Amino acid sequence: SSRRSTRPVAERPPAARHERMLHAARLFRAFAVVSSPHARPTRRRPTALARWAPFGSSSRIPRVSASMSTAAEDDPALTARKKTTRAEVKAALKALTQEEMASQSAAIATHLLAQLSCFDPDAARNRSATDRPLRLGLYVHCARLREVDTSALLVAALALPRAEVYVPVVDMPDPAAARAPPSMRFLQITSLEADLEPKTMGILEPTESLPDGAPRPNLETHATDGPLDVLLMPGLAFERTGARLGRGGGFYDAFLERYKRKCEDAGWQTPPAVALAFDAQILEEGKVPVGSSDRNVDALVTARHGVLVCTPAGARAAKPGK
Template identity: 40%
Template sequence: MTIPWAVATSATAVALSTTRSAVLRRQPSPCSAIATMSTAGEKSVSSDAAHLDTIFKQKKALRSVIRRDLKSMDPTLRSQEDEAIQRIVLEAPWFKACKGLCSYVSSSVLREVDTTRILSHILTSHPEDLQMRKKLFVPRVEDRNRNMRMLNISSTEDLIASSMDILEPAPLDADGNEREDVLFANEPVDLLILPGLAFDKAGRRLGRGGGYYDTFLSRYQELAEERNWKQPLKIALSYSVQIVDEGTIPLTPNDILVDALVSPSGVIPISSAALEICH
């Protein structure tokens, strides 16, 4: 979803109109007209930059609040919500039906909703019918420039601890071959299980500020469009304290909405795609 940039105010419109009339009366040279357009453009860019700066400050403040709430969350309640959320996912028809998915590997350091049971179920379940097996891709952060790959794993032993003590797939498998990257896979995935710091019931998601997931989601959406694949369902897992009032999370043009939330109380469908699937 594309969010409009800051628009000119009525005062700015009047100013531009006055400037344009004055310029016409003076019959300016082409050079002076270009200079006037350049100044107006610079003001617009400056206004856009100020608007984005305000949004980034609002996001930073909200992150501090949610991090504090997560830190003070009762361990027993956290465990109960982890159990409830994972049970809801595992029992959901859209999870059972999916053949390929991307999912984050939960980190206790980041206080993310636990995905251990979900991933274990996928990696240890081997139905006789090969068509029922799920192909799993998990994230590996490549650098500090928002580059994150989703790589295929077949066992928890494929995961290694990063410098931040977060489990990620090793770039090579046990045979020394490069792992399959979902962006170069021949088949689409049906489901994306996403983390985040805060969410609302309109589909807004507040990440941790790195931009890794929004960048990946944008790339995968473009890939799906190019190959004429159905867009995967974007499901975010959320503790109760992470769900905020609508309008609390500000958006930038790069932010991507989720299709549904899974909270301890159940599935909250948001998009039309989710309303069709999440019964």
């Protein structure tokens, strides 16, 4: 009688840490979409595409106009160039499919987890009890604005030992107030499920209070022994030089300028600002119109190019040799 031949089954090597973080983030997104009180009832299991849905959604998104910026542009030609550039980049983003945005977002997260020193688990574990905590500033993406998904990065940041994670709350100005300055606060969170709720523009933002009723720690007013180690931020259009064009609200420009002054007053090193961008958002040098109130970033991260260092501060954010 003949024996049935058996083929040895190759053992799969354990997944790298950043792959495990991406998997955990996908599971969290599926949970958030299905369990959210804002989600549409469905009997179907979430598809791979649904796992990349926004944390929270809103049918109404307030329009952000250039007049809300920190300082109104005095140059009509510059204002016109900004308007044209924003329209062109928004059209390019609108042309991206959900699958393309999901793929690029996953690649960007992989680059960051592998190349940014703040996500190095060995360095985090080696921080002694006397060292100050690692402080990370991140944003919760808005899928309706077609921002790079930060789900995996938030999961990874909250899993780091001795780390403080801060995410923004946008305070929309009163439309009746003339030249109301843009306001954005970074509040500390420890849990994606418990500490966030849908607010401005349908984005999940931190609740104002902790479970015990105490105010949630504010990065700029809460007493700390050091600054952010890195700030991950969105934008609309970028150059490899670090030039950044936002959506016109001036929220990040105002925060960066304000926090820079705070760091200078305290004798701290200003944290590197690292922008996350789809490939369509990277323009040729000289194509991004910027004014005196527009703040550059120190590094860019894209799916195609990985971490692009723009300044010496950006080099500090990357692991040595990256």
